[in-house]
Amino acid sequence: QLQLVESGGGLVQPGGSLRLSCAASGAALAQYTVGWFRQVPGKEREGISCIVRKDGSLYYADSVRGRFTISRNNAENMIFLQMNSLKPEDTAVYYCAASTSSDPPLLIPRFMDYWGEGTVVTVSS
Numbered sequence: 001q002l003q004l005v006e007s008g009g010g011l012v013q014p015g016g017s018l019r020l021s022c023a024a025s026g027a028a029l030a031q032y033t034v035g036w037f038r039q040v041p042g043k044e045r046e047g048i049s050c051i052v053r054k055d056g057s058l059y060y061a062d063s064v065r066g067r068f069t070i071s072r073n074n075a076e077n078m079i080f081l082q083m084n085s086l087k088p089e090d091t092a093v094y095y096c097a098a099s100t101s102s103d104p105p106l107l108i109p110r111f112m113d114y115w116g117e118g119t120v121v122t123v124s125s
Contacts, residue, residue, distance in 0.1 A: 001026050001027070002024060002025075002026045002027040002029075002032070002098055002113075002114045003024065003025045003026050003114075004022055004023070004024055004096050004097070004098065004114055004115065004116035005022065005023050005025075005116055005117070006020060006021065006022050006094065006095065006096050006116045006117065006118060006119040007020070007021050007022075007023070007119060008020040008021050008119060009094060009119030009120045009121045009122075010120075010121070010122070011122045011124065012086055012121070012122070012123055013086075013123070013124070013125050014086060014087060014088060014123055014124075014125055015085060015086065016086050016123070017082070017083060017084045017085075017086065018083045018086065018121060019080060019081070019082050019083070020036070020080065020081040020083065020094055020096075020119060020121075021078055021079075021080055022034075022036075022078060022079045022080070022081075022096030022116060023076075023077065023078050024077045024078065024079075024098070025077070028074070028077060029072065029074065029077050029078070029079060029098065030053075030072075030074040031053065031100075032053055032098035032099060032100060032114075033050060033051065033052050033053040033054075033098065033099040033101055033102065033103070033104055034050065034051050034053075034072060034079050034096065034097070034098050034099075035047060035048075035049060035050030035051070035070075035096070035097050035098075035099075035107065035112065036048050036049045036050070036068075036070060036079075036081045036094060036095070036096055036097075037094070037095045037096075037097055037107075037109055037112075038090075038092035038093065038094045038095065038121075039092055039093050039095070039118075040091070040092045040093075044109075045095070045109045046061065046063075046092075046107075047061060047106070047107025047108060047109060048060065048061045048063070048064045048068065048081075048107070049061065049064065049068055049070040049081065049107075050070070050106060050107055051070055051071075051072055051079070052102070052103055052104075052106075053099075053101075053102045053103070054102040054103040058070055059106050059107060061107060063089075064083075064090075067083065067084050067085045067086075068081060068082065068083050068084070069081070069082040069084075070082075079096060081094070081096075083121070086121075086123045087123060088123050088124060089123075090121060090123050091121060091122050091123050091124070092120075092121060093118040093119070093120050093121075094118060094119050094120075094121050095115055095116055095117075095118045096115075096116045097109070097112035097113075097114060097115050097116070098112060098113060098114045099111055099112045099113050099114075100113050
């Protein structure tokens with residue numbers, strides 16, 4: 001059973017950067033499509049970035065493209081989200097997730113099979 005644990009959240013000023021990490025155990029992340037999602041209380045969970053297992057393609061939501069970078073380290077069984085030029089509207093709980101599908105519909109939460117518990121990111125001055 002794949003288990004995911006996020007870390008790296010915190011409080012950062014607008015314009016600042018954070019790097020989120022997601023450590024996996026129980027299975028090799030290389031076998032999964034992986035992604036990052038975020039959720040603000042009272043709103044639906046939003047997909048922001050993913051790496052497709054089928055061909056390694058990277059995808060980003062329009063709201064983060066050019067500012068966020070997703071990456072994976074298969075040797076360490078981890079994925080990362082480098083977040084730059086952070087804005088107050090990036091404030092949310094950030095989750096990593098994995099899908100057993102090699103090419104699932106992109107950035108849609110219901111197609112992900114495993115989830116971490118989340119890490120809180122707050123962007124405020």
